[in-house]
Amino acid sequence: AREPDGTLRCWGYNAYGNLGDGTTTARMTPVDRGGLTGALDISFGQQHHCARMRDGTVRCWGYNGYGQLGNGTTTNSAAPVTVTSLSSVLQISCGYSHCCARKADGSVWCWGSNSNGQLGDDTTTNRTTPVRVAFLANVVNIGAGNYHTCAVRQNGTTWCWGYNGYGQLGDGTASDRY
Numbered sequence: 001a002r003e004p005d006g007t008l009r010c011w012g013y014n015a016y017g018n019l020g021d022g023t024t025t026a027r028m029t030p031v032d033r034g035g036l037t038g039a040l041d042i043s044f045g046q047q048h049h050c051a052r053m054r055d056g057t058v059r060c061w062g063y064n065g066y067g068q069l070g071n072g073t074t075t076n077s078a079a080p081v082t083v084t085s086l087s088s089v090l091q092i093s094c095g096y097s098h099c100c101a102r103k104a105d106g107s108v109w110c111w112g113s114n115s116n117g118q119l120g121d122d123t124t125t126n127r128t129t130p131v132r133v134a135f136l137a138n139v140v141n142i143g144a145g146n147y148h149t150c151a152v153r154q155n156g157t158t159w160c161w162g163y164n165g166y167g168q169l170g171d172g173t174a175s176d177r178y
Helices: none
Strands: 009-012 027-032 039-044 048-051 058-062 079-082 089-094 096-105 107-113 127-132 140-146 147-152 158-162
Touching: 039 089, 048 089, 048 096, 058 096, 079 096, 096 140, 096 147
Parallel strands: 089 140
Antiparallel strands: 009 027, 039 048, 048 058, 058 079, 089 096, 096 107, 107 127, 140 147, 147 158
């Protein structure tokens, strides 16, 4: 839950530090996010979470086996860490084990698992720090699914990439797009 002052409170499963309270102890009631205040938005992955901060940065915590915390490591963190080299963020969205951020300049940057090309950098290489989505600009909205990501451009067109086994990319195929 996000309080009016931007303080985050979470509860439940915490084996990987998912709650961000500095422990791996499950909680039955809401706990404070270890002094993390100023959060404007929060997005939840499978066992990691990220918050967009008032200063335009992003802080993440929890499981980090694919680099989904964006801090250049694959080490889990029970306390929020700052995503490396990411500023002027207006929106975040996390999928199962990846996250993406839309910056003020209309670019999209993603990090974490890339097994199906969900980072949009024309590879399937996992990234522990943000990479810019290739060939995409003037984005006004983003959304991450489990293993795919979509973006809406200023001209109203929607672009999607990543896992497409059920046609979720909307291109009439079942082929993944990187």
